[in-house]
Amino acid sequence: MSDTDSVNVHHIVLDNVEKSFKGLAKPAVARLTTQIDSGAVMGLVGPDGAGKTTLIRMLAGLLKPDSGTIRVVGLDPIKNDGELHAVLGYMPQKFGLYEDLSVIENLNLYADLRGVIGEERKIIFEKLLTFTDLSRFTDRLAGKLSGGMKQKLGLACTLIGQPKVLLLDEPGVGVDPISRRELWKMVHELADEGMLILWSTSYLDEAEQCRQVLLMNEGELIFNGPPKKLTQRMAGRSVLITAMQGTNRKMLQKALALPQVSDGVIQGKSVRLILREGEDHSKLPEWLGQPEAYIEEAEPRFEDAFIDLLGGNPTSESALGQIMPSVEGNPHDVVIEAISLTKKFGSFAATDNVSFQVKRGEIFGLLGPNGAGKSTTFKMMCGLLVPTSGKALVLDMDLKTSSGKARQRLGYMAQKFSLYGNLTVEQNLKFFSGAYGLYGEKQKNKMADMIKAFNFTPILKQEPNALPLGFKQRLALSCALMHEPDILFLDEPTSGVDPVTRREFWLHINSMVEKGVTVMVTTHFMDETEYCDRIGLVYRGKIIAAGSPDDLKQQIATAENPNPTMEQAFIDLVLGYDKEVESG
Missing domain, CATH: 3.30.70.100 (Alpha-Beta Plaits)
Known part of the structure; x- marks a missing residue:
């Protein structure tokens, strides 16, 4: 190996790389020239449609650039694909875990694919299970793991061949702050050992963790350097x-x-x-x-x-705020209430004796780590799960007995959008408005309003599956609002969406709340919780802290840290509760 080759070993080099797709006016990646070195985590940052995934797929040899050259540790991803795959770990957004296999069966499968056998397999499994803290869960089915644990298992599977290069496409999406912090700790350790790591993200607090960031927008590189340099x-x-x-x-x-x-x-x-x-x-x-x-x-x-x-x-x-009617009623009325709400699966209480009230025109946020019970609580509140005991009331109606009547007043936007992928945007709007009892002139007018408010005209004939996440999210929100509900349930509505789209989304929510709509929301995105009037922090099936965002931050403020962030409050309150439980 010559000296120049040994220099190349720790680099990714991109020279004038371009990639276009049919039907798109601009290239997905345009004339990109840069070098990425090992030794620290490199962030690939940008909004929806910036070209992050396209670039990562070209680096992994899954897409061929239209022009320019790519070298990953001195190898051409297309010509030297066999050699590259031996040294490359790639974790796509939807990582291919087999949900009906256990943790250890997934690891065995990836070890078979990588040709890791015998004693070497035993040593590497032990190391990876300790590293990811999954040793206690080897027999658990992957489908039964929380979001954070799935990402850790995905990372472990990706690391089985001891790669020199690690490509991570948005690994922090849908993962709570504690799990995200653990993922970062692991990845920093790997980088310190000399691994070349590229972490793509649209969460900008994650970008601050990188030594250097490539900031892309509409296929173009608009900043390359330490994040602090841009912040200053x-x-x-x-x-x-x-x-x-x-x-x-x-x-x-x-x-x-x-x-x-x-x-x-x-x-x-x-x-x-x-x-x-x-x-x-x-x-x-x-x-x-x-x-x-x-x-x-x-x-x-x-x-x-x-x-x-x-x-x-x-x-x-918000164009949406202008077309939504004002909600009648007293701002002090309690419109959503949980009374000693409990849900058991076997002997396990996912929600354990939870009570809270939400008043008209309030935004109430349910927060909690993955697997803490917030989704279970949320699903009971909007009538998707029947409680084992206790009550979920909406407008004083028990969802167990009068769910049909209550549903006419509710809008619901699911975490995994409930859009029909094989219907066009227009057909989805028609279907959902029809399902909510709109027809004739009323249906036509409501569809026209939504199309105008969200600028759907250019995409009416497209299917949602082909759309960027931001458009899917706008469509899901408009489908949930067709019948002008006065109560809106949002389950992680902006998971994986970039900051620009997230701002637009909250602008719509705020304008509806100003008109008296009541919102209950779950989120893993801590900056988003600042929009809530009050928060319930759910952990181990209970609400362990409740109050305004500022109340929760003040609970953990110290002389050294007088203005903690919401993320710090979340982590400290959860870890503090664990300590209390352990000390009995």
Whole structure:
């Protein structure tokens, strides 16, 4: 091996790489030239449709570039595919675990495929099971694992051949903050040992964990370097503003309409805004008509810089909010209530004596680690699961006895979108509006409203399966709202969606809540919980903490960390509860 070859061994080199697909106006990856080195995790970051998956598939030899050259540890992924597969680990978004095989059977299958046998297999299994903390679960079926444990098993299967290069396509999607932190710890350890790792993500807090990021948008590389370098550009432009009157939702809507504001999100009782370059933030209260509002500078985040680099938040008002009617009723009315709600599977209590109330026009968030019982609780609240004991009430109706009547008032958006993949966008809208009892002129008008609000006209004849995730999500939301429900259940509605689409989604939710719609939501995305008025943190089947986002953060605040993030609150409250239980 010559010196130049040994230099190549720890690199991925891309030279003028381009890939286009039929029917798309722009290349999926355009003229990409860069080098990726081992020794630290490299982040591949960008919104939906940025070209992340296309690039990873080309690196894995599954797609051929139209032009340019790719070398992965000195090998051409197409010409040297056999040699490359011997040193490459690739974990796609939908990793191929066999759900009806146990943890150990999945590992055996991947070891067979990799030709890892005998003593070597025994040693590597022991190492991987310890590394992923799955030793206690070897007999459990993969289908029965929580989301975080599935990702860990997927990673273990990918690592069986002891690859030199690891390609991870959005491994953090749908995984709670604790499992995500564990995944990161593992991947950092592997990188420290010299493995070349590329982690693709649309979660921008994950990008901050990388030594370097490739930031892509619409196939083009728009930034390449340490995340801090991009974040520092935002110094002095990120602020927190707290209103003395009115709601933070109203203030956000007003702020986004200002030409001086590039982006805004809700953060607890405040609104976090990014100002365009050269604007003076001391004038914000005046622009917002809130002279008493309190302003402080906020620590800039990578997400602020990312949105700013894309030109700011593209949507400043919700077209959906304009077509939804106002909900009649008293804002103090309790419209959703759980009373000693319990669900047992055999002797195991997935939900254990849970009680809470949600008032009209509130956003109530159910949070919790994978497998903690929040989905079970959520499904009982919207009538999809029958409780073992206790009650789930919506508008004072028991979902066990009057579910038909209650369902007319509910909208439900499932975690795995319940769209029909083989019907077009237009046919899905027609089917769901019909299922909710709309027909004739009323149905036609409602469909026209939704098509206009969500800009569906260009994609009406397409099937949802072919659409990017953001479009599927908009379609699922519009299908859930056809009958103008006054209560909306959202089960991880933005899992895997990029920050731009997520902002648009919450803009719609906020505008509906301002009209009196009540929302109950589950999410693993901690920034999203800031939009909730109140949160119930579910763990081991119980609600272990409840209150506003700021209440939960204050519960773990210390002199060293006076302003913890929601992610830190989630992790500390769960780990603190474990300690309490262990100490009895």
